[in-house]
Amino acid sequence: MTNILIADNHPIIRLGMSVVFNSTEEFNLINTVSSTEALFEAVDKKNPDIVILELDIPEINGIAALRRLKRNHPKVKVLIYSAQSENVYALSCIKAGAFGYLPKTARIDQILTALTQINQGKIYLSAAISANIKNNASETDHQALFRKLSSREIEVLKLLSSGKKNKEVAEGLEINEKTVSTYKARLMKKLNVTNIVDLLQQAQALELY
Numbered sequence: 001m002t003n004i005l006i007a008d009n010h011p012i013i014r015l016g017m018s019v020v021f022n023s024t025e026e027f028n029l030i031n032t033v034s035s036t037e038a039l040f041e042a043v044d045k046k047n048p049d050i051v052i053l054e055l056d057i058p059e060i061n062g063i064a065a066l067r068r069l070k071r072n073h074p075k076v077k078v079l080i081y082s083a084q085s086e087n088v089y090a091l092s093c094i095k096a097g098a099f100g101y102l103p104k105t106a107r108i109d110q111i112l113t114a115l116t117q118i119n120q121g122k123i124y125l126s127a128a129i130s131a132n133i134k135n136n137a138s139e140t141d142h143q144a145l146f147r148k149l150s151s152r153e154i155e156v157l158k159l160l161s162s163g164k165k166n167k168e169v170a171e172g173l174e175i176n177e178k179t180v181s182t183y184k185a186r187l188m189k190k191l192n193v194t195n196i197v198d199l200l201q202q203a204q205a206l207e208l209y
Contacts, residue, residue, distance in 0.1 A: 001025070002026060002028065002049045003028050004021060004027050004049070004050050004115070005033070005039075005042055006031075006032040007051060007057055008052070009034045010054070014039070018088065036059040039051070040068065040072075043106070044097075051077070053081065054082055055082040060172060061155055061172045063151060064174060066080070066173075067096055077118050080100065081099045083103070084203060096121060098118045099118040099121075099122075099123055102123075106126075127160075148190045151188060153186060157187055159172055160184070160199070160203065166181060187199060
């Protein structure tokens with residue numbers, strides 16, 4: 001049986017997932033947590049096979065939490081399950097070490113299919129995202145711009161677009177302020193803007209809010 005740990009700050013999600021896993025024989029829900037601090041503690045103690053992680057979980061940015069999990073627990077597989085834009089975040093999360101990405105609009109059978117594939121060591125992406133990868137010609141201009149960005153640049157842009165100051169971004173990503181400034185300069189160059197206002201407008205166009 002595959003042991004699952006859920007990290008999501010929404011009680012209804014944790015409750016709903018509990019009901020789903022209690023009705024399956026393949027997966028065993030061993031714990032649910034609502035913050036990254038509780039997540040790291042639970043992974044240390046419970047040693048799950050798969051973590052289902054919400055990108056917007058409190059305390060530490062979701063992708064930063066993913067990186068820490070991969071660094072400290074390389075055998076633990078992570079499925080990102082989030083309300084954030086799949087077109088923007090799916091590939092970024094895979095690059096950061098996730099084994100899959102599911103939007104919160106996914107059906108129960110899709111969740112179970114994703115977990116089954118991930119448990120087998122396979123990467124799971126929805127049919128829509130997979131189709132976009134195979135047919136880049138169908139990308140919008142904004143999606144094409146997104147492909148120029150690294151996963152870390154996406155993280156910085158998301159935090160800036162949420163109103164975070166350089167110091168807060170640095171703390172959330174566990175980097176220094178000078179590095180944040182460097183990322184801002186790179187983002188402006190890649191997204192063809194010259195000021196922070198236009199940069200944040202690009203973030204809105206990329207649905208980073």
